[in-house]
Amino acid sequence: MRIGIDHDLCIGAGQCALAAPTVFTQDDDGFSALLPGREDGGGDPMVREAARACPVSAITVSEPGS
Structure with missing residues (x-):
């Protein structure tokens, strides 16, 4: 997965x-x-929850190739 922080x-x-x-x-x-x-999340299943928890949606999570 790819993690982006704005x-x-x-x-x-x-x-x-x-x-x-x-x-x-x-x-x-x-x-x-x-x-x-x-940088790739290390397989942590909580990465997507962290993105959802961000109050300003500064974190994006995407799969390579998407």
């Missing part, structure tokens, strides 16, 4: 890091970031 939309609510802490973190400014090596 940093222009992100408000730093942290819901992604709460929903999928093995994939998402917050950077030094408090905005969403992917943990190193987790």
Whole structure:
């Protein structure tokens, strides 16, 4: 899967890091970031829930080729 974070939309609510802490973190400014090596989600089933939990829809999840 591919994970995208629109940093222009992100408000730093942290819901992604709460929903999928093995994939998402917050950077030094408090905005969403992917943990190193987790750009593909690492098979974590909570990635899609993290995207749904984002209050401003800053996270997108797609399958390669779609």
